Amino acid sequence: xxxxxxxxxxxxxxxxxxxxxxxxxxxxxxxxxxxxxxxxxxxxxxxxxxxxxxxxxxxxxxxxxxxxxxxxxxxxxxxxxxxxxxxxxxxxxxxxxxxxxxxxxxxxxxxxxxxxxxxxxxxxxxxxxxxxxxxxxxxxxx
Numbered sequence: 001x002x003x004x005x006x007x008x009x010x011x012x013x014x015x016x017x018x019x020x021x022x023x024x025x026x027x028x029x030x031x032x033x034x035x036x037x038x039x040x041x042x043x044x045x046x047x048x049x050x051x052x053x054x055x056x057x058x059x060x061x062x063x064x065x066x067x068x069x070x071x072x073x074x075x076x077x078x079x080x081x082x083x084x085x086x087x088x089x090x091x092x093x094x095x096x097x098x099x100x101x102x103x104x105x106x107x108x109x110x111x112x113x114x115x116x117x118x119x120x121x122x123x124x125x126x127x128x129x130x131x132x133x134x135x136x137x138x139x140x141x142x
Contacts, residue, residue, distance in 0.1 A: 017052065021060035029080055030088050031124060040078045043092065 011017050028034040047054040050117065061078055064070035069084040108118070 011050075018056050018060035018063070021046070021052075021057060022063045025060070025064055026069070026088060029085055030092070032085075034080050036080050036082050036084060038079070039076075040064075042077060099103050 011020055015023075025034065034040065041049075043054050043057045043061065046052065046057045061070065065072060067079055070078045071081045071089065072078050074120070093125065
């Protein structure tokens with residue numbers, strides 16, 4: 001099994017590679033590309049496909065084991081643990097509400113949106129751009 005889907009194959013310098021690998025496996029679980037009970041790609045395959053040291057791959061996988069998202073089966077490999085996706089979703093939702101939602105809410109309040117103006121099923125259409133005449137009327141000039 002190859003790492004595919006929306007997972008970017010490039011590595012960056014902002015984070016250790018083993019951590020990026022762990023995050024990519026998490027993304028595959030959240031997207032449903034790796035389901036509960038599915039085997040993870042073998043350490044050797046990932047190392048060869050992505051030109052990584054097998055110890056780097058193993059360290060990334062070990063983080064998943066430590067988080068109980070993946071289980072080792074002696075002689076058979078590593079498999080996505082039962083409940084892994086639900087645990088990840090709960091964690092991502094908690095993180096969103098604690099870290100991102102306060103910034104989103106502050107922006108909503110700063111821009112003066114009402115609940116009725118917020119989209120409920122996707123991005124809202126952009127309102128037409130204000131014309132100079134509209135700006136004059138808003139500023140009390142006719």
